[in-house]
Amino acid sequence: MAKLVRGFRDIFEPQSKNFTELENCARGVFSLYGFGELRLPTVELKELFVKSTGETTDIVQKEMYAFEDAGHRQLAIRPEGTPGVVRAYLENNFTQNAPVQKFYYVGNMFRAERPQAGRYREFEQIGAEYIGNSAPAADAEVILMLKDIVSKFGAKNYCVKINSLGCDKCRPLYRQALIDFLSKEKDTLCENCQTRLEKNPLRVLDCKIDGARFAGRVPTMQLCPECQSHFDEVQALLKGKIDFVVDPMLVRGLDYYSRTVFEFQAGDVSQNAIAAGGRYDTLVKNMGGPATPAIGWAMGAERVIAARGETPVAPVKSVYVVSMDKSCNETAFNIMQSLRAAGIRTEGGLFDKNVKGQMKQSDRCHAAYAIILGTDELAQKQATFKNLSTGEQQKISFDVLTDEVKKAL
Numbered sequence: 001m002a003k004l005v006r007g008f009r010d011i012f013e014p015q016s017k018n019f020t021e022l023e024n025c026a027r028g029v030f031s032l033y034g035f036g037e038l039r040l041p042t043v044e045l046k047e048l049f050v051k052s053t054g055e056t057t058d059i060v061q062k063e064m065y066a067f068e069d070a071g072h073r074q075l076a077i078r079p080e081g082t083p084g085v086v087r088a089y090l091e092n093n094f095t096q097n098a099p100v101q102k103f104y105y106v107g108n109m110f111r112a113e114r115p116q117a118g119r120y121r122e123f124e125q126i127g128a129e130y131i132g133n134s135a136p137a138a139d140a141e142v143i144l145m146l147k148d149i150v151s152k153f154g155a156k157n158y159c160v161k162i163n164s165l166g167c168d169k170c171r172p173l174y175r176q177a178l179i180d181f182l183s184k185e186k187d188t189l190c191e192n193c194q195t196r197l198e199k200n201p202l203r204v205l206d207c208k209i210d211g212a213r214f215a216g217r218v219p220t221m222q223l224c225p226e227c228q229s230h231f232d233e234v235q236a237l238l239k240g241k242i243d244f245v246v247d248p249m250l251v252r253g254l255d256y257y258s259r260t261v262f263e264f265q266a267g268d269v270s271q272n273a274i275a276a277g278g279r280y281d282t283l284v285k286n287m288g289g290p291a292t293p294a295i296g297w298a299m300g301a302e303r304v305i306a307a308r309g310e311t312p313v314a315p316v317k318s319v320y321v322v323s324m325d326k327s328c329n330e331t332a333f334n335i336m337q338s339l340r341a342a343g344i345r346t347e348g349g350l351f352d353k354n355v356k357g358q359m360k361q362s363d364r365c366h367a368a369y370a371i372i373l374g375t376d377e378l379a380q381k382q383a384t385f386k387n388l389s390t391g392e393q394q395k396i397s398f399d400v401l402t403d404e405v406k407k408a409l
Helices: 015-032 046-053 058-063 082-091 136-153 171-183 191-199 225-238 301-308 326-341 355-364 375-380 398-408
Strands: 043-045 065-068 074-077 101-110 122-131 158-164 258-266 273-279 294-300 319-323 346-348 369-373 382-387 393-397
Touching: 015 101, 015 122, 015 136, 015 301, 043 046, 043 082, 046 074, 046 082, 082 101, 082 122, 082 294, 122 136, 122 301, 136 158, 136 225, 136 258, 136 273, 136 294, 136 301, 158 225, 225 258, 258 294, 258 301, 273 301, 294 301, 319 326, 319 355, 326 346, 326 369, 326 375, 326 398, 346 355, 355 369, 369 375, 369 398, 375 382, 382 398, 393 398
Parallel strands: 319 346, 319 369
Antiparallel strands: 043 074, 065 074, 101 122, 122 294, 158 258, 258 273, 273 294, 369 382, 382 393
């Protein structure tokens, strides 16, 4: 018997409706902020993710689904969305034609990490990228847009943390101070962090094993005047509009971030980020384009749904059409299509089954009403309309059936 691959899953109704509701909620907010949808390919060149996210990141070292195709190309199934968005921005010449762009995407990502509670090897991300605006207002805008989506969807008990990682001017000094501090602790670091120490010491603060124990002990970032001014303005724009805390330990796990970074966190587990992002002003240039500022974020759909609670969306009331005789099948089918054309959710069509079997199926479909058609009804050009909760029923003429069903629903 065929079996599901470990780390993947099937999502049926009503749980699948949570994803649809979140996606629709996000699309509505994106529209208000002027963001347009970009549908990304599932497969990209492997080097796209290696160069953009960094060779020392967990994504590249441990979690990427990479393979060689028949043309001997090194490909990867996308583990995140930002590199693909920037690649599309450059490849379609937006740098020349329209450098300021607001994109959003909705799609599944793939990471070959060990499956654990609430984490899967295929998961959905909803993300936004604002390219071409260096102003602190862009940082505040995307953070507040994310808040609007999360709040409108109904996620509860989340907190917002922000920090600044500085720029190429101020970060090298902090990087060296961090190396000097962590070198004294090198023997106590996990194997991954011992490697990160020289290549990317900020990643140690993000480590699931070592990061928390250094809180309050590591040197703090001394921002250059430009970065400090930028961060101060971001905070000023956010105050009064969203509750947030500045967390100097907050770093992001990807190499391309600079200046503002942020996380929306819910729950008390180690993997508690439901959405996160930051500014990446050097990524476009590092990928072959001109120097272009940008900021973005991604939310984990599964995590946002869990933060709200997997509350099934209220089912739409439906009608089930039953045919009692073969001679009634065509008329019953035509009634089904007429009701659907009028915007009424209609099920039925199991005309090879007897009446008992069809009524049992109406129960499985959670139908609110049944429309029953037998030879007597057909002769009288009427249908029996039955309330499946109360058992009450009445005869309704074919020519007013649709209107009467609409009233009942």
